[in-house]
Amino acid sequence: SGGQQQRVAIARALAAENPLLLLDEPFAALDALTRERLQEDVRRMAAQAGRTTVFVTHSAEEAVFLGSRIVVLTKSPGTVALDLPITLPRGDVDPEELRGSPEFGELRAEVAHAVKSAAAA
Structure with a gap:
């Protein structure tokens, strides 16, 4: 499946010794559930x-x-x-709790607004 191929490709990239990992829209062609799991x-x-x-993306949520x-x-x-530091917890946080938190929603809205404004400029 596409999700499994993406997992393998990302695992290979992470296994490399490079100090920098560049990902350009790696989940664009995936269904929503697979995309969420890979995120x-x-x-x-x-x-x-x-x-x-x-990580290059057009998705504010991502x-x-x-x-x-x-x-x-x-x-x-x-x-x-926009240049915005994200201070959400990075450790062992339940992904659904994080996505459902008010802080996440506020940040997503701020980024989405900046993307729309930048596209119109």
């Missing part, structure tokens, strides 16, 4: 690996769930519209 896997694995990960810092760029010439 949880990546969040856990990235925290364990302790390396810098740059950015807030996975990010420790979110940068929203405008269209050309690509200036920074």
Whole structure:
């Protein structure tokens, strides 16, 4: 399945010795349930690996769930519209509790607003 292939690809990337991991829309073609599960896997694995990960996404929810810092760029010439540190708990947190928390909802709304504003600029 697509989800299993994505897991293998991400595991290979994490196994490499590189100090930086770049992921560009890796879950774009997946169904919602598989996407959510892989987000949880990546969040856990990235925290364990302790390396810098740059994750490109157009999803405010995905950015807030996975990010420790979110940068929203405008269209050309690509200036920074938002640079937001994310201070949500990173440890052993139930993913559903995190996604359902008021803090998560507020951050998701702030990022979604910045993305819409940046796209219109």
